[in-house]
Amino acid sequence: MENPAQDIKHVLRTLTQGSPDAQHDVIYRYFAPGAVFEHPFCWVPSFKNVNVPRVGKIDSRVLIAAIYRWYKILSPKIEFELESCVYDERCSLLYLTIFQVFSLWFIPFHRAPVRLVTVLHLTPAPTTGDGTPPPPYDAAQEKRQAVLEGTEPSYAAVISGGASATPAHQPPQQQKKGEDNTSPPGSSAGGKPSASRPSSSSGSSSSPRPKRYVIAKQQDLYQVNECVKFVTLTSVVPIIVGFLQLLATVTCLIGATTLGPVMKAVRPAGGKEKA
Structure with missing residues (x-):
């Protein structure tokens, strides 16, 4: 919860x-x-x-x-x-x-x-x-994000010959790393400003899941009078229990009235509290 x-x-x-x-x-x-x-x-x-x-x-x-x-x-x-x-x-x-x-x-x-x-x-x-597991790695989504940012050519551009495909011997991560080293911060390989890529952990760090x-x-x-309703088939027993509770209350009143003065005489009130 x-x-x-x-x-x-x-x-x-x-x-x-x-x-x-x-x-x-x-x-x-x-x-x-x-x-x-x-x-x-x-x-x-x-x-x-x-x-x-x-x-x-x-x-x-x-x-x-x-x-x-x-x-x-x-x-x-x-x-x-x-x-x-x-x-x-x-x-x-x-x-x-x-x-x-x-x-x-x-x-x-x-x-x-x-x-x-x-x-x-x-x-x-x-x-x-x-906890909720992190979303699985999506290579297609990463490719679409790179095309939108201009760091990688689209499939249509490669087919039409307008751009060269990524070399097979160089992984996309290495190519991006080289581009990041030669390009100024906040810009793509073509000199155009690129949108910052959202981090997968930014959501968890900025808004942690509630405990x-x-x-x-x-x-x-x-x-007691509520509990006995489970085991009795009539409403008489709860009434009897309520009467016994009332009788116990009257007994407390009689005891406090009659024995209260006696206990006060036997146990007088203590002296003043020390400062």
């Missing part, structure tokens, strides 16, 4: 709603080898270059791909919405607020509308074999 805040929506939509092949391609493109996956119900540790007989070397992305594939099998139609996205460039963290509706296909009328916060730990993508990031770790964070 060259722009994580903009590219992540496409990545998440493909992971949750894409085909198996699209899921596989996205995981192996946007997840780093050895990526970690953390979820309340499953966990993938970091490992890579593990040799499996008759399979070859694998890494943790195999398990991450299996999780997303099974997730799509359980709920073929997933409603997904990215509500907010914040990118902490200094720490390379991407914070996402996601709302989704998970529905088990084998349970009629099952719907689990849940909201979660996903934290993506990003890392720069490996540069070896990852590309991949996901090194994914953390899916759910509230």
